[in-house]
Amino acid sequence: xxxxxxxxxxxxxxxxxxxxxxxxxxxxxxxxxxxxxxxxxxxxxxxxxxxxxxxxxxxxxxxxxxxxxxxxxxxxxxxxxxxxxxxxxxxxxxxxxxxxxxxxxxxxxxxxxxxxxxxxxxxxxxxxxxxxxxxxxxxxxxxxxxxxxxxxxxxxxxxxxxxxxxxxxxxxxxxxxxxxxxxxxxxxxxxxxxxxxxxxxxxxxxxxxxxxxxxxxxxxxxxxxxxxxxxxxxxxxxxxxxxxxxxxxxxxxxxxxxxxxxxxxxxxxxx
Amino acid sequence: xxxxxxxxxxxxxxxxxxxxxxxxxxxxxxxxxxxxxxxxxxxxxxxxxxxxxxxxxxxxxxxxxxxxxxxxxxxxxxxxxxxxxxxxxxxxxxxxxxxxxxxxxxxxxxxxxxxxxxxxxxxxxxxxxxxxxxxxxxxxxxxxxxxxxxxxxxxxxxxxxxxxxxxxxxxxxxxxxxxxxxxxxxxxxxxxxxxxxxxxxxxxxxxxxxxxxxxxxxxxxxxxxxxxxxxxxxxxxxxxxxxxxxxxxxxxxxxxxxxxxxxxxxxx
Numbered sequence: 001x002x003x004x005x006x007x008x009x010x011x012x013x014x015x016x017x018x019x020x021x022x023x024x025x026x027x028x029x030x031x032x033x034x035x036x037x038x039x040x041x042x043x044x045x046x047x048x049x050x051x052x053x054x055x056x057x058x059x060x061x062x063x064x065x066x067x068x069x070x071x072x073x074x075x076x077x078x079x080x081x082x083x084x085x086x087x088x089x090x091x092x093x094x095x096x097x098x099x100x101x102x103x104x105x106x107x108x109x110x111x112x113x114x115x116x117x118x119x120x121x122x123x124x125x126x127x128x129x130x131x132x133x134x135x136x137x138x139x140x141x142x143x144x145x146x147x148x149x150x151x152x153x154x155x156x157x158x159x160x161x162x163x164x165x166x167x168x169x170x171x172x173x174x175x176x177x178x179x180x181x182x183x184x185x186x187x188x189x190x191x192x193x194x195x196x197x198x199x200x201x202x203x204x205x206x207x208x209x210x211x212x213x214x215x216x217x218x219x220x221x222x223x224x225x226x227x228x229x230x231x232x233x234x235x236x237x238x239x240x241x242x243x244x245x246x247x248x249x250x251x252x253x254x255x256x257x258x259x260x261x262x263x264x265x266x267x268x269x270x271x
Numbered sequence: 272x273x274x275x276x277x278x279x280x281x282x283x284x285x286x287x288x289x290x291x292x293x294x295x296x297x298x299x300x301x302x303x304x305x306x307x308x309x310x311x312x313x314x315x316x317x318x319x320x321x322x323x324x325x326x327x328x329x330x331x332x333x334x335x336x337x338x339x340x341x342x343x344x345x346x347x348x349x350x351x352x353x354x355x356x357x358x359x360x361x362x363x364x365x366x367x368x369x370x371x372x373x374x375x376x377x378x379x380x381x382x383x384x385x386x387x388x389x390x391x392x393x394x395x396x397x398x399x400x401x402x403x404x405x406x407x408x409x410x411x412x413x414x415x416x417x418x419x420x421x422x423x424x425x426x427x428x429x430x431x432x433x434x435x436x437x438x439x440x441x442x443x444x445x446x447x448x449x450x451x452x453x454x455x456x457x458x459x460x461x462x463x464x465x466x467x468x469x470x471x472x473x474x475x476x477x478x479x480x481x482x483x484x485x486x487x488x489x490x491x492x493x494x495x496x497x498x499x500x501x502x503x504x505x506x507x508x509x510x511x512x513x514x515x516x517x518x519x520x521x522x523x524x525x526x527x528x529x530x531x532x533x534x535x536x537x538x539x
């Protein structure tokens with residue numbers, strides 16, 4: 001078996017160079033200044049951006065909750081449909097993801113603008129126009145739109161494993177539908193819920209495209225802040241690295257908290 | 272019971288309408304004769320004609336495909352070999368390596384992008400290697416974020432495999448390398464293919480990581496689109512995405528039809 005173990009060597013070297021060392025570099029930049037001397041200044045400067053950080057977490061949280069509310073009933077309906085219908089539904093859910101997400105978000109700009117399609121329809125029937133673009137609501141909408149499939153798919157793949165006979169047994173034993181849901185369906189679907197939450201929350205909290213395109217300049221998020229430090233006018237990779245490090249640690253903490261509820265094998269996480 | 276079904280169907284219908292509204296807008300506007308995205312001034316196929324003479328769009332489409340192909344080939348080879356090696360490791364080394372493997376998947380993409388950018392800048396500025404941001408850095412980055420998907424698809428297939436098959440191949444006179452090629456790789460093939468497909472599609476669609484490691488002389492389609500959304504999106508892009516959308520639609524539908532036919536045949 002010696003030979004087979006060594007086949008992992010190219011990957012291990014690759015992983016060290018392109019995953020481990022870059023993360024060490026992020027940490028190194030976060031704790032040094034432009035000349036490479038140790039400093040805590042970057043870390044303490046992160047405090048100045050508390051408002052941005054809380055806004056990101058709040059908006060991502062709201063988007064995650066809305067995704068769950070929309071996706072849960074849908075995933076349940078799909079998982080109870082006939083096999084042929086399930087395939088069609090799944091195809092319909094995945095298809096939009098094949099269109100570039102920048103373009104889909106751009107299309108939302110067209111829809112939401114002050115002279116956009118929705119406002120024109122509203123004016124035609126005598127209400128509006130409303131200011132929809134460049135608001136926090138638009139940012140949340142963009143997140144829900146882009147990440148909804150990431151909530152639907154893990155929920156669906158989890159719910160197909162819930163057998164109909166369990167639900168029928170609960171019904172036969174006299175449980176009202178509310179009880180069937182709270183005692184059988186919901187507990188069994190929890191692993192899917194947890195996976196869905198992380199798959200929506202992580203990209204939502206760190207986005208910088210959606211907030212920039214739909215939120216205008218005034219709804220900056222953590223992602224925008226990081227991007228500005230590396231490629232924007234505020235060029236300061238040390239501060240950018242400090243914020244990235246904070247974001248990474250925050251995400252890892254959230255994940256390990258969620259994993260407490262989720263005892264399933266890690267391999268199922270992605271699929 | 273009837274009312275129940277009505278609620279179900281309208282929920283599914285509403286979600287689908289939500290998912291497809293912007294896509295319908297894009298497709299409709301690809302036929303709009305005015306350049307404006309607010310006014311409808313009449314039907315035209317001009318943007319489709321202009322698309323095939325638009326150097327910027329065509330070259331970034333080309334770049335996107337080249338990057339996706341090269342990075343998928345490398346990621347599939349490195350990832351499959353890695354999965355075979357990891358599968359043969361002791362429990363704790365396996366856990367350690369898998370945990371690091373998960374990092375690029377768990378980490379927000381922006382952090383992966385930033386960390387790779389720091390690596391490339393560090394190599395260029397502090398180590399004096401002439402590494403220009405562009406083709407090479409993009410390939411390296413795409414291979415890096417693709418390998419984990421290959422490993423995570425191949426590893427379960429290897430675990431499900433009956434170990435005796437491998438031993439049987441050895442007993443029948445294969446040397447270990449031959450046994451892997453003739454027995455283990457074919458057994459893991461479905462995982463290898465789905466891992467490669469995942470790597471390919473993620474590479475095609477990636478914007479955030481590419482954005483941090485790209486240079487001005489080499490752009491992929493998502494980066495070109497982003498640059499356009501900062502100013503004005505030319506309707507040729509709408510036309511291109513409509514075409515790409517149709518290609519994917521046809522491919523997926525065809526795949527599903529073939530798949531269900533195959534299943535029907537099995538029943539007999």
